[in-house]
Amino acid sequence: MLRRVTPVLLTLVVVVLAVVALTARPESDTPQRSADFVVVAGVAGLRWDDVDPQTTPTLWRMASQGSIGSLSVRSAHRPTCPVDGWLTLGAGGFAAWPGNRPVGSCPPVEIEVEQPDGIGANLPNQESVVLHNQEQLPWGTVPGALSESVRCSVAVGPGAAAAAARPFGRVDRYAPVLPADPAPLLGSCVLSIVDLGTVVGTEKATRAAAARAADAQLARVLAARPPRSLVLVAGVSDTEAPTRLHVAVADGPGWERGWLTSPTTGREGYLQLVDLAPTALTALGRPLPERPFLGRPAESLPGRPTDLAAAIAAPANADQEAAAQARVAGWFFTLLAGAQVLLALAVLPMLRRARRHAGPYGPEPVSGRIVAVTELLLVAAALAVPAALLASLVPWWRGEHAGVWFALTAVGLVVGGTALVRLAPGYPSTLGPLGAVAGLTTLTVGVDVFTGARLQLNGVAGYSALEGGRYAGLGTVGLGVFIAGALLAGGWLAQRVHRSWRPTVMVLVGGVAVVVVGSPYLGADSIGAIALTAGVSVAAAISAGGWLTVSRLAWATMAGLAVTIGFAVLDVRRPAAEQGSLGRFLSAVGDGTGGLTVHRSSTANLETLAGSPLTVLALAGALLVWFALLQPWGGLMRLFGIYPAIRAAMAGTAVAAVLGGVLGGAALDVAGAAAALVVPMAALASLRVLDHSTDRTLPDPAKLRDGGPAGDDPDGPTAPDGDGPTAPDGDGPTAPDGDGPDGPAAPDGRAGGGGASAGGAGGRGAGSGGPAVRSSTEVTTR
Numbered sequence: 001m002l003r004r005v006t007p008v009l010l011t012l013v014v015v016v017l018a019v020v021a022l023t024a025r026p027e028s029d030t031p032q033r034s035a036d037f038v039v040v041a042g043v044a045g046l047r048w049d050d051v052d053p054q055t056t057p058t059l060w061r062m063a064s065q066g067s068i069g070s071l072s073v074r075s076a077h078r079p080t081c082p083v084d085g086w087l088t089l090g091a092g093g094f095a096a097w098p099g100n101r102p103v104g105s106c107p108p109v110e111i112e113v114e115q116p117d118g119i120g121a122n123l124p125n126q127e128s129v130v131l132h133n134q135e136q137l138p139w140g141t142v143p144g145a146l147s148e149s150v151r152c153s154v155a156v157g158p159g160a161a162a163a164a165a166r167p168f169g170r171v172d173r174y175a176p177v178l179p180a181d182p183a184p185l186l187g188s189c190v191l192s193i194v195d196l197g198t199v200v201g202t203e204k205a206t207r208a209a210a211a212r213a214a215d216a217q218l219a220r221v222l223a224a225r226p227p228r229s230l231v232l233v234a235g236v237s238d239t240e241a242p243t244r245l246h247v248a249v250a251d252g253p254g255w256e257r258g259w260l261t262s263p264t265t266g267r268e269g270y271l272q273l274v275d276l277a278p279t280a281l282t283a284l285g286r287p288l289p290e291r292p293f294l295g296r297p298a299e300s301l302p303g304r305p306t307d308l309a310a311a312i313a314a315p316a317n318a319d320q321e322a323a324a325q326a327r328v329a330g331w332f333f334t335l336l337a338g339a340q341v342l343l344a345l346a347v348l349p350m351l352r353r354a355r356r357h358a359g360p361y362g363p364e365p366v367s368g369r370i371v372a373v374t375e376l377l378l379v380a381a382a383l384a385v386p387a388a389l390l391a392s393l394v395p396w397w398r399g400e401h402a403g404v405w406f407a408l409t410a411v412g413l414v415v416g417g418t419a420l421v422r423l424a425p426g427y428p429s430t431l432g433p434l435g436a437v438a439g440l441t442t443l444t445v446g447v448d449v450f451t452g453a454r455l456q457l458n459g460v461a462g463y464s465a466l467e468g469g470r471y472a473g474l475g476t477v478g479l480g481v482f483i484a485g486a487l488l489a490g491g492w493l494a495q496r497v498h499r500s501w502r503p504t505v506m507v508l509v510g511g512v513a514v515v516v517v518g519s520p521y522l523g524a525d526s527i528g529a530i531a532l533t534a535g536v537s538v539a540a541a542i543s544a545g546g547w548l549t550v551s552r553l554a555w556a557t558m559a560g561l562a563v564t565i566g567f568a569v570l571d572v573r574r575p576a577a578e579q580g581s582l583g584r585f586l587s588a589v590g591d592g593t594g595g596l597t598v599h600r601s602s603t604a605n606l607e608t609l610a611g612s613p614l615t616v617l618a619l620a621g622a623l624l625v626w627f628a629l630l631q632p633w634g635g636l637m638r639l640f641g642i643y644p645a646i647r648a649a650m651a652g653t654a655v656a657a658v659l660g661g662v663l664g665g666a667a668l669d670v671a672g673a674a675a676a677l678v679v680p681m682a683a684l685a686s687l688r689v690l691d692h693s694t695d696r697t698l699p700d701p702a703k704l705r706d707g708g709p710a711g712d713d714p715d716g717p718t719a720p721d722g723d724g725p726t727a728p729d730g731d732g733p734t735a736p737d738g739d740g741p742d743g744p745a746a747p748d749g750r751a752g753g754g755g756a757s758a759g760g761a762g763g764r765g766a767g768s769g770g771p772a773v774r775s776s777t778e779v780t781t782r
Contacts, residue, residue, distance in 0.1 A: 013507055033285030034254040037229035039192045040280060041221055042089065042159060043214045044082035045199040046235035046247045048316040055208050056215040058222065059233065059249065064308045066251030067300040069260030070315040073237050073246055073273045074468030076137050081106035082198060083162055085237025085273060087129070090163030090193070092277030092293030093141035098132035104241035111158040115174060121161055126169035142167060145289050146277040150191045156182075157195025159236075164193045178217060183224035190284055194221055200239040228253065230283045234276060242326055243466045245319035250300065252283075258300030265471035266524060267457065269315060271298045272468060317395075321458040322466045324397035328406050329460045333613035336384050340617060340676065343381055344624045347683050350374060351634055351690065371687065375433065378680040380418045382437045385481050385676050386444045387413035388461035392454075406460060430688045431643065434681040435492035441485035441677060442513075445478055449522045453478075473524030474517060476666045477614070480673025482523075483532055483656045486513035487539055488681065491649025494543050502543040502645050510536030510652070527664045535656025543648035614672030621675030625682065635686030642689065653678055 048070070053060045075084040076096035087095040101107055114122045123129075126143070133141045144167040147153045154173040155164035165171050173188055186192045196217045199210040218233065225231055230253070235246025248260050248271055262271035262279075274295030278288055282297035305311045353366050387410050396405035417440060426432035448455045456462030456475050463475035474482060490509030494502040514536065516522050518529025629636035640647035653674050661670035 013511060033283065035228055035230035035252050035283045037187070037190055037192070037226040038280040038283055039186060039194065039221060039225060039229060039231045040089070040163075040276060041194045041196050041218055041231065041233045042086065042163075042236035043196045043199060043211075043233070043247070044085060044159065044235070044237045045239040046211065046214065047199075047244055047319060048247055048312055049319070050199055050207055050211040051247060051312065055212050058215045058219040059247075060308070062218075062222065062231070062233065062251045063249050063312070065256065066249055067255045067258040067260045068250075068304070068311060068315065069248040069269050069271050069298075070245040070318050070465065071234055071248035071271060071273060072265075072465055072468045072471075073235070073243070074466075075237075075273070076133070076139060076141070077101075079104065079106065079238040079241045079243045080273075081109070082159060082237045082239065083109045083111065086159040086162040086195075087133075087143050088141075088273050089234070089236055089276055090146045090165070091133070091141045091143045092145050092274055092289075092295055094137075094139045094274065094294060095133050095141045095143055096137065098128060098136075106239055111162050113158055113161050113171075113174070113176075119173060121155070121165075121171040121174035123161060123165045123169040123171070126165050126167065130167050139294070141294075142289075145293070146280065147172070147191070149281050149286055149289050150189070150284070152189035152191075154185055154189045154192040155194075156185070156192070159195035160193040164191075178220055181224065182220060183226075186221070186224055187226045191280060196221075198239060199235075230255065230280075232276060232280065234273070236273060242323060245315065245322055245465060250279075250298070255300045257304055257306075258302055259304050260298050261301050262298040263296040264294075265465075266473065266520075267465075267471040268301055268303070269318075270465060270471050318458060318465065321392075321395075321397040322464050324402040324406075325458050325460055325462075325464050326466060328403050329464070330613070331403070332388060332406075332410075332460050333617075336381075336676065337613045337616040337620070337672075339384075340381050340680070341620045343377060343680070344620060344628075344683070347374065347378075347624075347687070348628055350687060351628060351683075371691070375684050375687070376418055376422065378684040379421050379433055379437060380414050382677045382680040383414050383417040383421075383440065384410070385461050385477060385673060386441045387411075387417060389444060389448065389455050389459055389478070392456075392459040392462070410460075430639075430685055431492055431495065431646065434488060434646070434685055437677065437681055438485045438488035438492060441481050442489050445474075445482040445485065446516060448478075449474060449482075449516055453523075473520075473522065474528060476661070476664070476669045477673040479517065479523070479525060479528045479660055480614075480657055480670040480675075481677050482513070482517065483528075483535065483660065483670070484653045484674040484677040486510065486516075487535060487649040487653045487656070488646075488678065491539065491543070491643075491645040491647075494645035494648075495643050499544045499644075502648075503540040506536065506540040506543045506645070506648065506652075510539060525660075525664075528660045528670075531660035531663060532656045534659055535652035535654075537652075538655050539648040539652030541648075542651065543645045545644040612667065612669050612672070614669040614676075615667065617672035617675050618668040621672075621679040624679060629682055629686055633690075635690040636682055639682075639685050639689045646685070650678060650682065 050056065051059055051063070073080045073085055073088075074094065075088040076094040077084050080088070081097070081101070083097040084095065087097060097109055099109075112124055114124060116122060130143050133139070133143055142148075143162075144165050147164050147166050152172045153164045154175075155161045155171050156175050156178055158176070161171050161174060164174075173185065175185055178194070179185060194217075196214040197210065199207050199214065201207055201210070222231065231251045233247065233249040233251075235248070237246075238244060250260055259269040260271050261268050262275040264272050264275055272295055274293060275298050276295070278293045278295050279298045281288055350366050350371065353364070390413050391406055391409040394405075394409050396402060396409050399405060421427065421433055421436040421440070424432065424436045426435065453462075453473055456473075456478050457471065458464055461477050461481075463470045463477075465471055486509060487506075490506050490513075493509065494505040497505055510532070514529050514532050517525050517532055523529070625636065628634045631637075654671070657671040657674040658668075660666075661668055664670070
């Protein structure tokens, strides 16, 4: 009865932990109306390093009084050219101007504006722009949705006209330039959009001149602003590749001296260009359109430094770090993938020769020094991603040669971590390096998440604010290595306890990991938490030994479905502004726009699959495991037979990593990050198991003195290194030569017994070709 009830109880524990973690949300106030008028002043290309008291005195005073933030100008095209930025501003979603353009550049685009009546204007190309965004782009964005949500709007300048034009092309009030007295025009409608110009170029003098001209125009706007108005200044776009973070300033009642923050970023001081439209409507007290914006209303959070220079330094540094991260991340993961592939090729012949032969003939064993160096290289390869994450503790992005400084920092951290693992007390044992590396990785990512995920934001092994995908919590790479580290650490701990307690250990460790991943306070990744729940359930089901039977798979599937359904029911009941990704998707399905979400996810999966170095890591790791490690000579099946909890951890990692990547639109990136940790450790452990495949199982001296058989212990006789149980409990390999996998499942769900199992580095293990251990007085020797 206990054996039948245990899977049910463990499943319930995982489900409850996951649902509680996912549904707990920080309390947030609903944004209220704060202004009678809103003026949005846009400057294409304006960055925080263009702002200072001498060049832009008006903007400097405005920033000192109001709230500031770093603006991500993501649109439907990259880089976001000025016309794309203006369209995205007016649409409240990712939009783009139709037509082909050279990759990485922003050619000039003439926005045709007609003024038939001298009051408003008309954009004759607006219909084709709307059709292009609705039918050819995956976002389903409606250009002009912001203007459609108010009775009347004003546009000044051609860029502002592109933002303020309604879907049929009409601009309610239009002026090509600011009139001599802008007050009557700005006061004629509740919403005004003003094009202050463009800051372009790389030379400081050129940019300073353009910023000074825009600042002079801004001074005229502020002097003529209507009473009780909110003025938003935004660097609405890039002007060339690569993309950068831009200026965002809000000045008005309720926006004094704070950090601009949006629910779409969840990060203090960050917001997106798509957030400006809902922010303007919410400040005016107007309802959002029925077809919701992709952005959310921004708010002002306290805590900004009193000194404006110190406050501006934060977004300026973030822009500099994000730009350096974009340059460095690509070659880092490319080099990591190449290094791990080369290391895998070097390990293959060592696996072939690692197993000792009992007879006088056989291949010459590999030198012990070569094996020791290879093991250290495998540890270093597994620690590369955590080291890249920790590198953000050092401001490597400052200076001309950011890539060199990052490389030096990362290599130093890898060397330090490898030395720490090498000097750990359990390093000589078979699972010692695996447990140490998994523990270090889990600790590194976990501490970062608990302290605000500051190392992941704009970090090489994290995510970039320039990409517009994630700004807080766990990123794709962080999720992959955390899943692998947590489950391997759980498997290492579970292997050290009695087999009946192993599922409990896996559930406890995995449950904590689910909370860390899914909690909005921590990892904020509901899709990752659902995927990890399925992985933990699989790992707990087979951690005590035996195969993944239909009943065990059914319990694991039920746990994942229960978490998904439970969270979905609660999430979809929330207000639209508070829903998570799953709730928004279900709401989209309800209003008939769910197909766009599926299309976006599948498109993102295909793009990531084709262009990410992590795909190479995932595929190379899978090939190494399948065609080498899982072969009779590869050692991994032998490792799984002796250490079923490790097999469970690796199986759960594979399930969680693949599900998390595919459901999250990251293809194999999560699996690739997990493989960067799991595959080197699997190869190292396999080498050690094969090296001791001819060792003999030793009886327990204490039980010999007591006169009892060595097999009395529920886990069988243990080796001097204490790595885990041997074959008498059914966990060991079945074949007489010790190479086979677990035996067929017994009626109690355990693996069938076979020959004596192989030992760890301490000297225990099955005899290759020898008879099984029968009693405490019959010990096979060679």
